[in-house]
Amino acid sequence: MPDIMNKPRVVIFSQGDEVITGALVDTNAAYLAEQCRLLGFDIVRHVTVADDMAELIQVLKEVDAMADICLCTGGLGPTQDDLTTEAFSEAFQKTLEMDLEALEMMREFFAKLKAPMADVNKKQALLPTGSVRIDNRWGTAPGFTAVGQQCRFYFMPGVPFEMQQMMETFVLADLQRQFNVDQPQLITFRSMGMGESSIQQAVDELDIASDIRISFRAGMPENELKLLFPKHYSHQHIQAYIDDIKGALLGSVFAVDGFGQSVKSLPDCVDQLMAKNNLTLALIESLSQGDIARQCHPAWLRQAEVYPNVDDLMVKFGAEGKEVGEGLAVDLVKAHQAQHATNCSLIQLYERKTDSTVAVYTAVANHHSELSSTKEVWGRPLRQQTVASALALNLLRQLIQDL
Template sequence: MIAEILSTGDEVRSGALVDSNSAYIAEVLEEAGFEVARHSTVGDDLPAISSVLKEIGFRADVAVVTGGLGPTTDDLTAEAAAKAGGVELREDPVALLYMENFFRKRNWLITALNRKQALLPEGAKCLENPVGTAPGFALKIGKGIFFFLPGVPSEMKKMLNEKVLPEISGLWGGSREFSLVRNISTFGLGEAAVNENLLEVIKDHPSVRVGLRATFPEIHVKLYARGKDEKEVSSLLDKATEGVVEKLGNRILSTAGESMEVVAGGLLKRKKATLAVAESCTGGLVSNMITNIPGSSDYFLFSGVAYSNESKIKALGVDRAVIEKYGAVHEETAKEMAACARRIAGATYGLSTTGIAGPSGGTAEKPVGTVCIGLATPEETKGFRYTFPFRDRLMNKKLFAVMALEILRRELQK
């Protein structure tokens, strides 16, 4: 069955607000077995919204629409849906009762503008919003069943999973194909290089659709397959995954789509090992990535940001002679920082970063994009130097941090 997604709002149309909703909805619909054929975006314009809804109604079996269900004058989606469906707006008793209860529980005053949110197209089915004031609704337009949801991501996600999915599961009858998506995360190759390596896999597995998604600095390989049942589809994906693993080898982080920090943390946990980090150029980003993972307290012991040379010496205990001889951005300094962090915390491993994130500060010998990473293990302390071709400060900080975790990952996988 064909599905389409429509996001509404001037902020989304103009690019002032990134449309993360459509990406989430598409993933959920694909996993539910729908083929998402098109994403559309339209501003707060009544004729434009109505026109696009009519067009989608000719093409799609199912559509999910987000935004424009609020109480203000620029919230036009319900009115546009009524116009597209050739019906009038009516105050829906279910929607109004839901809103009155929602406001009463919070001791809020319901205004005339709020009551506007209970105006739904005739024939629409109200969809309760458990976490917000704007009810959603379902309405048939043309041949398609449309689900209208709030634009607030937290509200949209809860309603999509709890209200929409149960509704659309009954649309298949006995004709439903089973579909699965496999997400394989990789690091170390660009999108074009990953694609080049997978050309043979794509050719050998015509029943599996292969897509690439860049989430800097990782590349995710998405495998899509459909079939009559879960066993058939899982078998197709397993065989294709084997091909991807064979071609990409250690560039693969996870065949479950896990990020670098999740993979590195999982390896530390399985080995019952601990980590301490000393950072300079990344300013705590490595530690932030690690501690974003629930349960990281099981293996993460210490974090220190030593930005100046004096703080490296006084706070971490780096040998002054090493910095005076080699400078702050050098493998030897990185090794000292990692060893000091490991010693301070009594950790199994110490990890460090020192570099030039840019956009200025580089030299011919140490250009912008240079990072030195130290890794202290129970057996030895190692230093690494990389120079990346970016001048953007935030890109470099992110890449430096992920590269440090990549070095740790390689060590833990030995």
């Protein structure tokens, strides 16, 4: 596989006491790794160290010897704990120079905040000779890119928002300019109702070329299947794969992201359909306790009622003594829909089966038809809430998808 040998090797380097001590989960590393994977690069290592000069210098040298690219976050702040620039300068004998443009941008940033710029901030405008500044219009610390002995380093702040803005406005384009790799195309299949191992098995049975990278992300209860196509694949060829995979996944795919469509999640999918069809919704939740409502857009969710205890719900809707089940859910949603001015209604009932299992009955209706489902849900309360609200959103999607 000669093309793999030519892929740039990337190290993701995170710094700072908050990450090393576990006070913060390092979400930057996953974001940066994913971006590099989408560019077709190979990520060989993630490293995190504390704010310690000797450790920083040692790691910078190690990384320089092992990788072509290093994406580095953290340690660019104004305090004495922020040592990155100095460590880079020491590790590779680059002197530091005051970047007057950077200083001016920082002054403007503080002026906009109507805050005085402290003297300690000036240090943030010191950059190594030969480096290229990466402007930060979202915070104070400018970043920079520079080559050590042989590896190209990109230094960015640890604040996720600032880092992501700098990636999108400078680093991603610069990486493509500096490292001439054909960017692959990512297609994401979003599915519900089919387990991860069944998806894996169904995909294994398809004849997928070995240069297409396949990965899964098991959500709860959404599952993602991702295919990364090398650049030489034609539009038709990719379309054929999409059709095959949708068939193999037996109708569980609710959206395909990245091929002319952008659908980021099940709530996003429902939101697009509700908006396109100009619909409104009234909602009655029980087990999910408001978790459906908070995922709806206020433009089309008119009203939600939440009854954590199904008995209270039965009393409210005059159904005392009736048997809880899918049939009752359908009866109630039809009655509710008949009385309401919204285009759609949804109701959720549930019954406790064991300490950790409940049966969830969901029904949705519009003025023409209704759909309903029964599903056993296990696990901790929070998991049950999450699954129950996804079941509801998915049923609503099925009702409106074909409008």
